[in-house]
Amino acid sequence: MPNKWKIKEKVTPDKLDFSELHPVALNLLFQRGLDTKEKIESFLNPDYDRDSGDPFLFSDMEKAVNRIKEAIDNQEKIVIFGDYDTDGVTSAVILKETLEELGISPEVYIPDKKLEGYGLNLKSIGNFKKNGVKLIITVDCGISNFSEVSEAKKQGIDVIISDHHHVPENLPPALAIINPQTKNCCYPSHNLAGVGVAFKLVQALYKKFIPEKFDQTKWLLDLVAIGTIADCVPLKNENRTLAKFGLLVLSKTRRVGLKELFSVGRINIDEDNYPDTRKVAFQIAPRINSAGRMNHANAAFNLLIEKNPVIARSLALEIEASNQRRQKETDKIVEEIRILANNIFKDKKFIFAAGEHFPIGIAGLVAGKIAEEFHKPTAIFQKEKKESRGSFRSIPELNIIELLEKCRDLTLKYGGHAQAAGASIDNQKLEDFYHRLDSLIEKELKGKEYGPAIEIDLEILAEDIDFELAGVLEKFEPFGEENEEPIFLTRNLVVREIKTVGNTSQHIKLFLSPSNHSPKVFEAIGFNLSEANSHLKVGDKVDIVFNLQVDNWNGNKKIQLKLIDLK
Numbered sequence: 001m002p003n004k005w006k007i008k009e010k011v012t013p014d015k016l017d018f019s020e021l022h023p024v025a026l027n028l029l030f031q032r033g034l035d036t037k038e039k040i041e042s043f044l045n046p047d048y049d050r051d052s053g054d055p056f057l058f059s060d061m062e063k064a065v066n067r068i069k070e071a072i073d074n075q076e077k078i079v080i081f082g083d084y085d086t087d088g089v090t091s092a093v094i095l096k097e098t099l100e101e102l103g104i105s106p107e108v109y110i111p112d113k114k115l116e117g118y119g120l121n122l123k124s125i126g127n128f129k130k131n132g133v134k135l136i137i138t139v140d141c142g143i144s145n146f147s148e149v150s151e152a153k154k155q156g157i158d159v160i161i162s163d164h165h166h167v168p169e170n171l172p173p174a175l176a177i178i179n180p181q182t183k184n185c186c187y188p189s190h191n192l193a194g195v196g197v198a199f200k201l202v203q204a205l206y207k208k209f210i211p212e213k214f215d216q217t218k219w220l221l222d223l224v225a226i227g228t229i230a231d232c233v234p235l236k237n238e239n240r241t242l243a244k245f246g247l248l249v250l251s252k253t254r255r256v257g258l259k260e261l262f263s264v265g266r267i268n269i270d271e272d273n274y275p276d277t278r279k280v281a282f283q284i285a286p287r288i289n290s291a292g293r294m295n296h297a298n299a300a301f302n303l304l305i306e307k308n309p310v311i312a313r314s315l316a317l318e319i320e321a322s323n324q325r326r327q328k329e330t331d332k333i334v335e336e337i338r339i340l341a342n343n344i345f346k347d348k349k350f351i352f353a354a355g356e357h358f359p360i361g362i363a364g365l366v367a368g369k370i371a372e373e374f375h376k377p378t379a380i381f382q383k384e385k386k387e388s389r390g391s392f393r394s395i396p397e398l399n400i401i402e403l404l405e406k407c408r409d410l411t412l413k414y415g416g417h418a419q420a421a422g423a424s425i426d427n428q429k430l431e432d433f434y435h436r437l438d439s440l441i442e443k444e445l446k447g448k449e450y451g452p453a454i455e456i457d458l459e460i461l462a463e464d465i466d467f468e469l470a471g472v473l474e475k476f477e478p479f480g481e482e483n484e485e486p487i488f489l490t491r492n493l494v495v496r497e498i499k500t501v502g503n504t505s506q507h508i509k510l511f512l513s514p515s516n517h518s519p520k521v522f523e524a525i526g527f528n529l530s531e532a533n534s535h536l537k538v539g540d541k542v543d544i545v546f547n548l549q550v551d552n553w554n555g556n557k558k559i560q561l562k563l564i565d566l567k
Helices: 023-031 037-044 061-073 086-101 122-130 146-154 194-209 211-230 238-251 256-265 277-294 298-305 309-342 360-374 400-405 427-445 467-474
Strands: 004-007 077-081 107-109 133-139 158-162 176-178 351-355 378-383 387-393 413-416 420-426 453-456 488-501 507-513 522-526 541-553 556-566
Touching: 023 467, 061 133, 061 158, 061 176, 061 194, 077 086, 086 133, 086 194, 086 211, 086 277, 086 298, 122 133, 122 146, 133 194, 146 158, 158 194, 176 194, 194 211, 194 238, 211 238, 211 277, 238 277, 256 277, 256 298, 256 309, 277 298, 277 309, 277 360, 298 309, 309 351, 309 360, 309 378, 351 360, 351 427, 360 378, 360 387, 360 420, 378 427, 387 400, 387 427, 400 413, 400 420, 400 427, 420 427, 467 541, 467 556, 507 541, 507 556, 522 541
Parallel strands: 004 453, 077 107, 077 133, 133 158, 158 176, 351 378, 522 556
Antiparallel strands: 378 387, 387 420, 413 420, 488 507, 488 541, 507 522, 541 556
C-alpha cells in the first residue's frame, strides 16, 4: 500500500523572531511546541541538574522511603518484584544496587512470562509469606494488581508500587504508590518509563539517607537510558534528559555485563563510538528482552549485575543465542499471521489471532510487526488449557488501553499503554471478548481517515541542505517517541547515478542534484527500497522524503540523505 505524504503546517513568518536560529531548525522547534527562548534553550542544551525533577514531588515518596528505611533498620526481608522486559529488568537492577548501598540485600523476583504472566500473582505472594518477606517493592508493574496487593496486605506484607502504566479506576491498597499518572501526583513529568520511576525512588533514597553519595546515582543512567528508550516513552522533558545523559554514561559504562553483550553482539559502543537511540532500540534492548521472551529474564538481570568477566561472557553468549532464536520464531509466526491478515481480516479494522502454537514470549513482537505492516490494531494470543494470554499493538489513531477498560469484565488481567497492552482472558470468554473489542474498534475508527502515512515535518529546497543545518539537527538528538528524527521533502531532484547495494542488492543508492549541470550532488541511501524503485533511470526527476544525516567514515564527513520514500 503506498504511503500518503502528510506535510505539517509551516511556522508562519510573524513567529520568526529568533534571528540567531537557523530558519529550518526554528520551524522544527515550533512544531514541537517549543515557542519561547526558554523552552528552546532547555531543549537544545539540556542540563542534568536543572532538568531533573525533585523525587519528593511524588505524593507517596516520603512514605515509601521511610518504610524502606524501617525495613533496612530492622533487616526485614525485602523483595523487588519486577517485569521481564528491558524496562522492568533495568528497574530491578538499579533498585537492588541502591538497597545494597544502603546496607541490605533484597531478593529480586522476576516472573516467568510463559508460566506466570505480567505483574504480581497470588502464588508468588503465598511463597513470599512462607519465606518471611515483609515488604514487596514493585518496579514497572503493580498498578493493576488490586486483588494481589489486597492478598499481600491480608498476609501482613506491605507493598510499595513503583509503576508508570495506565492507572485503573480502583487503585490497589498499597502502602505507597509511586506512579506519575495517579490523579494526586504532583510530579511534573507524567510520561516516565518504569525505570525512570524506579530511578526517582533511587534518587529519593540517596537524598534522604546518603546525600554525600548522591552524585554516584549518575552511573546508573546507562541502564535508565536503555530502559527509557526500550519502552518507547516520549523523549521530551525529563525523559529526554535521562536518555541524553544516559547515552553518555553508556558510552563509558563500567558494567562488565554490558561490555560482554556489546562484544558478543558486535555492537560498536565506546567513548569513540557514541551510542544513539537506534543502537539501544534495535541492538541492545532486543537482546535484553530476548531472555524473558525465550527462557527467563533472570539471565538478563544476572548479566547486568555481574562483575566477573568470565560469567558475564557466558551469560552474554546465552542471551545472543536466545535473540537469534527469537528472530527466527518471530519471522515464522509473522508470515502465518500475514496470510490471515490478507484473507480473513482483509476487510476488518482489527486483526486478532489466537493459537496454541503462538508463543507468548514473542506475541508482542509479532503484533507490532503486523500492526505496522497493515496499519491495523493487532492482538496475538497464546491459547492454553483454561486461559489465553496475549499482547496488543495499536495504531496512532486508536488508544487500545481505553478500549480494554471497556472490556475489563471479560478479562482476568490487563494493563499497558495507549499503543501497547497485554491481557489474560478465560477461554470461555475469549470469543465474547473478541467481538466486543472488535465492535469498539470499528466504532472508534469509523469515519476516521487512517492508513499508512508519512508525517513530513517540512518541505525544503536543495540549497537548504548543508552542513550548517545538519549540525543544528544533531542538537535535536536523542531522537525517539514525540521527538522523532526530522523528516524532510525536497522536490524535483535529478537522478545523476543509480547503484544497488547489500547482499541481495536490496538497498538503493542514488546520486541526486538540483539540475543536470549542478555541481551540487547529494548521496542518498534507501534501505530495502531497491525493488520498489527498479523502474528508476538516470535523468528522471524525483521528489524525495528523507532524514538529513552526516556520514563520518574514517574522518571524512559528507552529507547523506537517508531515503524514506520517493515518487
